[in-house]
Amino acid sequence: MPLIQFRDVSKIYHTGKVDFPALDQVSFTVEAGEFLSIAGPSGSGKTTILNIVGCLDRPTAGSFHFNDRNIAEQSSNQLADIRRHHIGFVFQTFNLIPVLSAFENVEFPLLMKGDMSPRERKRLAEEMLAEVGLAGFRNRKPAEMSGGQQQRVAIARALVKQPSLVLADEPTANLDSQTGREILELMKTMNEKTGTTFLFSTHDRMVMDRADRLILLKDGKISSDEKRR
Amino acid sequence: MLPYLKLAFRNIFRFKRRTFITFLATSVGLSLLIVTISLMNGIDKDSISNIINCQTSHIKIFAPGYYEKRDEYPLDLTIGDPSQHYSALLAIPGVQAVESRILFGATLINGADELPCLGVAVETDRDPDLFKIKESILQGSWIEANDLKILIGTDLAKDLRIGAGDTLTLRLITSTDKENFSWNAVDVEIKGVFESGDPNVDRGRIFIPMAAAREGLGLPDQASEIVVRLDTAWEKRIESLQAQIQQTVNKGSSDFEAYSWKQLASGFLAVSKMKTRNSIIIFGIMLLIAVVGIVNTMLMTVMERTREIGMLTAMGMKQREILRLFLYEGGFIGLIGSFMGCILGGLFSWYLQAKGFSITTWGETFQRMSEAIYPVKGVFYADLSFGVLLMVFLFGTAIALLASYFPARRAARMDPIRALRHL
Numbered sequence: 001m002p003l004i005q006f007r008d009v010s011k012i013y014h015t016g017k018v019d020f021p022a023l024d025q026v027s028f029t030v031e032a033g034e035f036l037s038i039a040g041p042s043g044s045g046k047t048t049i050l051n052i053v054g055c056l057d058r059p060t061a062g063s064f065h066f067n068d069r070n071i072a073e074q075s076s077n078q079l080a081d082i083r084r085h086h087i088g089f090v091f092q093t094f095n096l097i098p099v100l101s102a103f104e105n106v107e108f109p110l111l112m113k114g115d116m117s118p119r120e121r122k123r124l125a126e127e128m129l130a131e132v133g134l135a136g137f138r139n140r141k142p143a144e145m146s147g148g149q150q151q152r153v154a155i156a157r158a159l160v161k162q163p164s165l166v167l168a169d170e171p172t173a174n175l176d177s178q179t180g181r182e183i184l185e186l187m188k189t190m191n192e193k194t195g196t197t198f199l200f201s202t203h204d205r206m207v208m209d210r211a212d213r214l215i216l217l218k219d220g221k222i223s224s225d226e227k228r229r
Numbered sequence: 230m231l232p233y234l235k236l237a238f239r240n241i242f243r244f245k246r247r248t249f250i251t252f253l254a255t256s257v258g259l260s261l262l263i264v265t266i267s268l269m270n271g272i273d274k275d276s277i278s279n280i281i282n283c284q285t286s287h288i289k290i291f292a293p294g295y296y297e298k299r300d301e302y303p304l305d306l307t308i309g310d311p312s313q314h315y316s317a318l319l320a321i322p323g324v325q326a327v328e329s330r331i332l333f334g335a336t337l338i339n340g341a342d343e344l345p346c347l348g349v350a351v352e353t354d355r356d357p358d359l360f361k362i363k364e365s366i367l368q369g370s371w372i373e374a375n376d377l378k379i380l381i382g383t384d385l386a387k388d389l390r391i392g393a394g395d396t397l398t399l400r401l402i403t404s405t406d407k408e409n410f411s412w413n414a415v416d417v418e419i420k421g422v423f424e425s426g427d428p429n430v431d432r433g434r435i436f437i438p439m440a441a442a443r444e445g446l447g448l449p450d451q452a453s454e455i456v457v458r459l460d461t462a463w464e465k466r467i468e469s470l471q472a473q474i475q476q477t478v479n480k481g482s483s484d485f486e487a488y489s490w491k492q493l494a495s496g497f498l499a500v501s502k503m504k505t506r507n508s509i510i511i512f513g514i515m516l517l518i519a520v521v522g523i524v525n526t527m528l529m530t531v532m533e534r535t536r537e538i539g540m541l542t543a544m545g546m547k548q549r550e551i552l553r554l555f556l557y558e559g560g561f562i563g564l565i566g567s568f569m570g571c572i573l574g575g576l577f578s579w580y581l582q583a584k585g586f587s588i589t590t591w592g593e594t595f596q597r598m599s600e601a602i603y604p605v606k607g608v609f610y611a612d613l614s615f616g617v618l619l620m621v622f623l624f625g626t627a628i629a630l631l632a633s634y635f636p637a638r639r640a641a642r643m644d645p646i647r648a649l650r651h652l
Contacts, residue, residue: 076548083543093536099239100239
């Protein structure tokens with residue numbers, strides 16, 4: 001059973017009197033454990049796919065199933081629950097909570113889930129922070145860390161709740177190439193270690209090359225879907 | 230709930246300067262509220278205390294028709310042989326002391342000037358149990374039953390440039406009837422000068438022993454009123470005691486009327502009530518300023534944290550949880566602002582309770598205007614109570630929560646995709 005099923009998904013944005021078709025009958029499936037990248041020029045529909053897969057948006061037409069659940073049939077609260085339990089997000093601009101320390105940022109999704117003892121929660125958050133190589137930075141606030149370190153915290157935050165899927169929107173765009181490569185390697189390692197599915201949107205050649213599968217978009221349509229490994 | 234509380238608490242200190250200004254606006258507004266309420270309560274308390282202790286005591290009994298004409302001090306509407314009622318009145322549980330008095334129009338003449346005043350004839354052995362004139366004597370001593378001497382207030386003494394031991398002429402107006410106006414004059418010595426704290430009494434009343442007044446006024450055994458003092462514990466039951474007292478004095482088929490101090494001071498109480506209503510409007514304006522401050526702070530916070538709101542939604546936070554997070558932030562602003570307001574207002578009110586707020590330097594005209602409304606002289610004292618602090622604290626917090634609702638709702642309803650794209 002695929003983790004993600006896109007069937008003839010179209011998305012039209014209404015901006016004033018003009019309709020803008022962002023996706024046009026897009027179909028693809030993603031199996032659990034994949035490490036894939038969606039690439040294409042600006043306005044090709046990458047972010048729209050990420051938003052729909054991330055249960056933040058709904059298709060105008062077609063169907064999207066996540067873990068065999070038809071997303072169109074879920075209420076806003078149910079979608080929030082899916083995001084809370086099954087989807088981790090990594091953003092281009094890191095988006096850590098500035099008033100929380102690195103450790104507290106990683107712990108926060110577990111607090112939101114609310115199904116864990118404090119001891120277990122702390123152990124998991126500590127472990128995840130160590131996994132991303134930031135055990136010694138636990139009490140640092142985001143403003144006291146470099147961009148690469150912040151993105152590592154963001155990856156730890158996305159993975160700590162053991163989601164089925166991590167969505168990363170241009171995760172290396174705000175990093176220098178060396179740090180970007182390290183972040184990418186970290187995500188690949190975590191993908192292999194935990195079996196978590198990673199889905200990126202990017203137009204960074206390095207990210208495209210590192211992905212096991214690359215979907216290329218053009219004008220809201222898939223122009224190529226290529227398995228590389 | 231706890232992680233959101235922790236996050237909300239930290240968030241309020243994120244923009245320190247703005248938070249500080251919001252705290253300042255809230256706490257200054259609320260502290261002014263506390264000071265105003267405490268001061269008004271203090272003025273009311275002192276005014277009522279002066280009315281009871283210097284003017285009316287708790288209950289007065291009049292002959293029929295006297296109450297309506299009481300401002301004219303009629304001497305033809307009197308109670309004959311009032312002392313016959315004393316034992317029955319004193320037997321009523323809650324009655325502490327009884328006295329009869331005559332109120333009459335008078336003029337004091339010092340040779341050069343003459344000033345009108347109200348003459349109060351008292352039973353010198355009973356009056357100190359009802360009123361505080363005896364204990365407020367500054368110069369000289371209390372009058373005795375057979376004295377042909379008077380007591381005079383400090384302000385009246387000052388106006389006439391006289392003091393204890395001086396002699397002047399007292400004109401007693403025996404009839405105020407326009408066609409039959411009559412008076413009697415007698416030279417009296419000033420035995421004492423008092424300062425009761427009630428400007429009406431200190432400036433406009435003289436006290437004379439009952440026997441001397443009766444002789445001067447030609448009233449062998451009458452009195453204008455019987456005054457009743459209640460035990461402190463019974464003051465709250467004044468209405469029922471008033472009825473009982475009226476019934477007691479009317480046993481011999483007479484129809485005397487008993488009035489409580491609240492009826493006798495109805496003018497002051499009406500002004501006090503109006504003042505409370507006006508103050509509510511002022512409080513409303515003060516609070517509006519605090520509310521606008523909080524709404525503004527919260528709206529700016531929501532705007533500045535748009536992307537963070539998008540991120541929290543992406544992480545799975547529900548609308549109601551985001552609403553709650555921002556309400557907590559507003560609530561914390563309210564809690565801390567109210568707490569600071571209570572400390573500030575409490576300290577200032579405590580100072581005003583101990584030292585008072587003097588208007589003596591504001592000029593005599595202002596002071597006279599103030600005294601015309603409140604029977605309190607020169608210095609106003611606050612009356613701070615824990616109830617006021619608690620009420621303002623809860624009120625401030627509730628207002629802050631209410632003021633945060635609109636910005637919080639705006640945050641909760643934000644479209645996460647737009648929020649995440651927000652720069």
